[in-house]
Amino acid sequence: MRYWGCVLLIGLLVACSSSPPPSDVIHLSELHPLPVRLVSDVVPLRVSVAAVVSPQGTLESYQPLLDYLSHQLDRPVELVQRQTYTETNTLIEENAVDIAFVCTSAYIEGHDRFGMELLAAPQVNGAASYQSLLIVPASSSAHNMADLAGLVFAFTDPISFSGRVYPTYLVQQLGSTPEDFFARTFFTYNHDNAIRAVANGIADGAAVDSLVYDFAVQRDPALATQVRVIHRSPAFGIPPVVINPNARPQLKAMLQELLLNMAVDPEGQAALAMLGVEEFVLLDDDTYDSARAIIQTVETVSP
Amino acid sequence: MKHPFWNRWVQRLWRVVGAVNIRIKIMGIVLGLVVLMGVTVTLQVRANLIRTLDQLLEEQSVSIGRDVAARSTDLILINNLYGLHQLLEDTRTNNPNVRYAFITDAQNHILVHTFGDGFPAELLQANATDSGDHHRTAILQTDEGQIWDTAVSIFEGRAGTARIGVSDASLRVMLDALTGQIMLTTVLAAIIGITAAAALTWVLTRPILQLVGAAQAVERGDFRPRIARWANDEIGELTDAFNAMVGALARAQDERAERDLLRIQYVKGVISAQEDERRRIARELHDSTSQTLTSLVIGLRQLSEIDNPAETRQRAEELRAIAAQTLGDVHGLALQLRPSVLDDLGLPAAIQRHVADCRRRHQLNIDLAITGFDDERLSPEVETALYRITQEALTNIVRHAHAQTASIFIERSNGTVRTVIEDDGIGFDPAQSEHLDGHLGLYGIRERAELLGGKLTIESERTRGTSLYIEIPVGGGSHDYNPNSTGG
Known part of the structure; x- marks a missing residue:
């Protein structure tokens, strides 16, 4: 019995002694400088997409296209997104990206300021044009812009044609300015958020890209029951694919050929389908003259 | 099945415990109970709290990680590093338990982190989401204690991973404070318990000590001490x-x-x-x-x-x-020394003769009844004792009682001789002993009765006469006396 007592005692001592400290302790206070990122010798093709839709939506929609380009060019493709159209234009101007998908007014601004060049333009429903849609919540009693006086209005981007310039133009036609006409305005920075802001009743109205709207309703039919289109603008030049005026001509030619031939390539067709685009076509700058005229009108009234 | 080893230990223990006085014992019991309760409660509460807090920390780590991942998606996609940095700083500020937060891009390169200058070497590889999983929590052992590290995929991993480290340090401090509080409460309870136990033992042992003192006084022959009743227990x-x-x-x-x-x-x-x-x-x-x-x-x-x-x-x-x-x-002289009639004729005859003598000499009415004797003789000691008792009682009546009538009843049955001697005299108070003469006589009667294993009971009251009850065992009736056998 004495021996059992000893065994018990030793057992207790062993049980009570602390377990050895684990070898893989992480030292949070020992800080090491982060490794400097090595510049890859393979230069990726940098593609920028203006924030027409949300960054996530953009990535989802454009990923097949990026993959296609990467595959065809046999080089990595990097998507560069920025919050505003202006930032994207700056990327083009500074040659920080090779090509960009920009908004109509952003193209006009870039073209007129530093010679941003058209590379191609998407064609949707047989036309390379789009409209600005004035939308209100489904429960709203408004039927035109005049009915939105004294309410809250959501703009998309400060230089968006369909989301800012055209509704400003409509207000100016009513003899007012957005600042005076609406109780309050705010920027959503992309068309997805503008539609959601109206659907959720945060804004009493917004103007959005018809392509984005149709795409959104197609993806989420319930949206059509939450918002109502009360006005459609005339057709304007569709948001194009642009390139820096000083880009290498070979690169420009290669990219143009690639985009224009996508529709005949099954892999390219799948990527186009994800964007809701039939094919890429060539457009002349004068396609954008109607939009350019409205921009000039708006800027004349409120520079 | 008692084992000598345990017996020895039990004896040793009892030698120590038994030697301690009762006050210490009671206080020891109270203190032991309080400490036992305190320690048990402390351990139990601590264990439960640790379990709950661990769960809480894990949940917090996951929820903050998910929140950061959701809010960082667009910031990563539009390359808003400042916004990301601000998001992490805000997360740390608003959640004191968050020890660190950092975000990696899809290639597992660190975009932003909250460590300031430099980054802990082993941390980056310490946790990662498995492919397909939205998040994964790992408990990391660090030099600052345990960290619940949650990795959350951002935009299904395409935008990168958010990592949140939740430390238990502040909760440990709270836990230690709580433990300290419980222990302090235990100490306070122990102090109160000991005070109460001291009072209780004083209450309990005071009468015992008084009893001990009184018992010692009685041992010395002092019968005066009386102890006040302290409680109804x-x-x-x-x-x-x-x-x-x-x-x-x-x-x-x-x-x-x-x-x-x-x-x-x-x-x-x-x-x-x-x-x-x-x-x-x-x-x-x-x-x-x-x-x-x-x-x-x-x-x-x-x-x-x-x-x-x-x-x-x-x-x-x-x-x-x-x-x-x-x-x-x-x-005649010999006859006076011892009445031979007792030896010759037996107890009844001797008593009858003596009674007759008394009646004649003192003009006293004496009723005499003797039953149950038949021809059987009692032992000489018993006969002599009964004769002398009767003689002494009649002498007392004649001398002190001033009685008119006396009665004597002697009955032998069931191995006992019962004698009742009554008078209608002045009586006396048996509790008082001023009548030393009569008492001496009564003392003689008692002595004689008790020598033979019998007893005397006296009933008397002033002016109500006196009754003496004497019982002497004579052993069945088989204890008969045959005068011829003695050779006398």
Whole structure:
């Protein structure tokens, strides 16, 4: 019995002694400088997409296209997104990206300021044009812009044609300015958020890209029951694919050929389908003259 | 199945515990209970809290990680590093338990982190989401304690991973504070418990110590101490029993002293009576027997000098008469010393004769009834005792009771002789002992009864007469006395 007592005692001592400290302790206070990122010798093709839709939506929609380009060019493709159209234009101007998908007014601004060049333009429903849609919540009693006086209005981007310039133009036609006409305005920075802001009743109205709207309703039919289109603008030049005026001509030619031939390539067709685009076509700058005229009108009234 | 090893330990333990006084024992019990409760509660609460807090930390780590991942998606996609940095700083500021947060891009390069200058070497590889999983929590052992590290995929991993480290340090501090508080409460409870136990033991042991003191006083022969009843509990009962015992001891002591005194007086009386008797016998022998024997001697000498046969015969006749008278005197003397009627005729006859003598001499009405004796004799000691008891009782009645009537009832049955002697005299208070004469007589009666294993009960009241009940066991009836067998 004495021996059992000893065994018990030793057992207790062993049980009570602390377990050895684990070898893989992480030292949070020992800080090491982060490794400097090595510049890859393979230069990726940098593609920028203006924030027409949300960054996530953009990535989802454009990923097949990026993959296609990467595959065809046999080089990595990097998507560069920025919050505003202006930032994207700056990327083009500074040659920080090779090509960009920009908004109509952003193209006009870039073209007129530093010679941003058209590379191609998407064609949707047989036309390379789009409209600005004035939308209100489904429960709203408004039927035109005049009915939105004294309410809250959501703009998309400060230089968006369909989301800012055209509704400003409509207000100016009513003899007012957005600042005076609406109780309050705010920027959503992309068309997805503008539609959601109206659907959720945060804004009493917004103007959005018809392509984005149709795409959104197609993806989420319930949206059509939450918002109502009360006005459609005339057709304007569709948001194009642009390139820096000083880009290498070979690169420009290669990219143009690639985009224009996508529709005949099954892999390219799948990527186009994800964007809701039939094919890429060539457009002349004068396609954008109607939009350019409205921009000039708006800027004349409120520079 | 007792084992000598354990027995030895139990004995050792008891030697220590048993030697401690009762106050320490009770306080030890209270202190032990409080400490046991305190330690048990502390350990239990601590264990439960640790389990709950661990769960809480894990949940917090996951929820903050998900929140950061959701809010960082667009910031990563539009390359808003400042916004990301601000998001992490805000997360840290708003969640004090968050030790660190960092975000990696899809290639596992760190975009932003909250460590300032530099980054802990091993941390980046310490946790990662498995492919397909939205998030994964790992418990990391760090030099600052445990960290619940949650990795959350951002935009299904395409935008990168958010990593949140939740530390248990602040909760440990809270836990330690709580433990300290419980222990402090335990200490306070122990102090209160000890104080209460001290008061309780004082209450409990005070009467015990008083009892000890009183018992020691009684041992010294001091029967005065009485202890006040302290409470209506067992100790109160013990106190009452002790007081009753001391009272009984004191009474017994008084009775013994009284009986010792009576015995001394009785013995003195017996001795002096013996001396009186001897003096009387000596006087009797000297005055009567020795005179007549002298005259016999003289007569016999004269007889030898007479020649005349007729005168000789006459003188011889005279001398025979003198001798006969002397014989009669000696016989009477012997009879006075011990009534032969008791030996010859037995107890009933002796008592009847004595009663008859009393009636005649003292003009007292005495009823006498003796039953159950038949022809069987009792042992000589019992007969003598009963005779002397009756004699003594009648003497008391004659001397002290001033009674008109007395009755004596003696019955033998079932191996016991019961004697009842009553009178209609003045009576007395049995509790008082001023009547030393009568008491001496009663003492003699009691002594004789008790010598034979019997007892005396006295019932008396002033002016109501006196009754004596005497019971003496005589052993069945088989204990019969045959006078012939003694050879006397």
